[in-house]
Amino acid sequence: MAAETRRLQAFPMSRAASCPFDPPPALRALQVASPLTRVRLWDDSIAWLVTRHAEQRKLLADPRLSADASHPHYPHRGPAQKELLAGERSFIVMDDPEHARMRRMLTAAFAIKRVETLRPAIQRIADRLIDDMLAGPPPLDLVTAFALPLPSSVICELLGVPYGDHEFFQANSRILLNNATTPQQARSARERLTDYLDGLLGQRLADPRGDLLSDLARHVNDGELTRHAAAVMASLLLVAGHETTANMIALGTLALLQHPEQVEALRATDDPALIAAAVEELLRYLSIVQSGRRRVALQDIPIAGQTIRAGEGVILATEAANRDASVFADPDRLDVHRDARGHMAFGFGVHQCLGQPLARVELQVALGTLFRRIPTLRPAVGLDGIPFKHDSLVYGVYELPVGW
Template identity: 60%
Template sequence: MTTPIAAYDIARSPGCPFDPAPAMREQSRQAAVSRTRLWDGSTPWLVTGHAEHRQILSDQRVSIQPANGTPRLNPGEAQSTSHAAPSFILLDDPEHARLRRMATGAFTVKRVEALRAPTRRIIESRLDELVAGPNPADLVEAFALPVPSLVISELLGVPYGDHEFFQANSRIIINRNSTGEQRGAAGQALAGYLDGLLGQKLAAPADDMLSALAARVTAGELTRAEAVGMGVLMLFAGHETTANMIALGTLALLEHPEQAALLRDSDDPKVIAGAVDELLRYLTITHGGLRRVALADIELGGETIRAGEGIVVVNETANRDPSVFPDPDSLDLRRDARAHVTFGYGIHQCVGQSLARMELQEAYPALLRRLPTLARAADLDDIPFKHDGFIYGVYRLPVTW
């Protein structure tokens, strides 16, 4: 008798909104590598274990390029025929490496540390406005979304006055329910916007990342379309992921006041950095699954993945693997969580992770110290979680102090 293949189900339990989907957890308990069934009837491999996650994402025999047959996790991806701008994150080496090198310069340790003081000023300014405004307030709108939007705007050279435009189109792109046409139109809108800004930087360079990309276009190192693709990626990923992490992380801390106190009361940068990594591990907001396709036969977790077969790699179960993180369902800010895979692993891991970490290291302590009585202003059951997003978080977070 053939064992039925479980459907791919990332629906989190309303009663446990910080934990991975129950169905995904159960499949992970049964095997670190197994089959799953997608909406279109296809049955790619599902990789849920931590060691297997790292192994497959480090294997040069897998491809990330959609044209090679990576799984499509929802109908919107299958309907989408428009790629507004090429993105290096959807390319394999050596082309991926060539383009990635041109983006990493903005995220070196030295560059990110230079942004720490300006980020602190942005955070303090937003906290001033929050305190001066209505109480209760929506922390997403008043703090979590503006902070990374302002930081990435300054880094890229994008006018923050256009934030409503780029935030609205970003929301369409990450919503699972968006059709391919909607997602394509939003991507084209962002690409057209960045192309216009790039043209301005070509004519009048400034001290920002778009100007640096424009200089590479002038030097013939990048095509204009490639530069636009990088700009779209940095603008989109640079505010959406961190904004969701600030809001969801704050909510998790409010639900664990003893952990919040540890972070609020420490002035040790190592303690704060460790706390941020634990929050990244515990929450794993990138919960849509990383898609790959095998280019050759690969042995993984006791299974043979054949050439041409699709693979879905799951971050959130790898981050709750008890063989790596004892008592993984507990939020413990003293834990050494540096082995988490929230930013992915291997050559395609998040290029802006150092910037995200820095922003979180500044945002959480500043918020908790400025508002030591911060609390939810709504029942947990009434908070709208982003169950429909590729990036997990909350749409609103009513708070009081």
């Protein structure tokens, strides 16, 4: 390894055990020092790390920065991800116009007005899960009892996937998101999920229903998608549709329980605007995508006194941007009354998260209902007894024992 590379800070960095909700201290130090810093990755390649809010928004809106993971200098987060992207790529790691063409096939299903029609059904799922929790003796694990089944049930209903198969797709999702997964394990998990969704697509090709798999089957019949591309797209929706929200529900609950005055504000209100504001603040405060949004420069890009050269990798650290003091006053304080709508938790620009309207409704229903129906909810163990997901692409907790 060259001496210059050895001197660079390795990315990603580790969080402080005493502050599990905060970004890594080394990441915050780089943010204070400069908006852009060169860092060393797992394979000893070098990429630009972008830590401040303004520069991230500017770059994510710049068409000279590519999301194409097939680019030879794309800064992969590890060997397993590189292996996964060697096959047919998902539209989220494509550039326009192909990215836009495929994304348009899904936008109607995740439009705000469409998602709002799902709120009563999501509320029924939340109430049923809490009924089951209250029927059994505490303590219990909030992840398996509530945080994971709620979004899993919703995305299964939306896609047309049998919820009875949840253990299968949840187990394979965990493999795909774990940083320690080997390329072979990643390839096998991807194939299992894709084959599973392909089988369901085959059913919809023969017998369409009113679900997203049937919509994808129609695009296959119309020649707009290959059947394999439709299965890859469905797999992405299934994994992202339950993992991210499940982690936000559990981690958000735990973070709130560390701040009794914030919980009391939620318990004491029937104002949906305050619940919505609390969700936005938790999205900002927690920033669960913890290895950055990754891009590669197609042309030279001058920014913040530096020049990102064509072919250089770029990593945009969302968790740092969401704690940028120039945008959010006292950024390390959790405040459900804050206007946090400028956060970057869902990204920015053409690749911002397609499912964010659904995630928002699920989080509003889940957190609003949980604290209203179980006002004495409390952790059953201390923070040092909770297994945090330091080893995953999506941050959260593996278990959250709670009582009441």
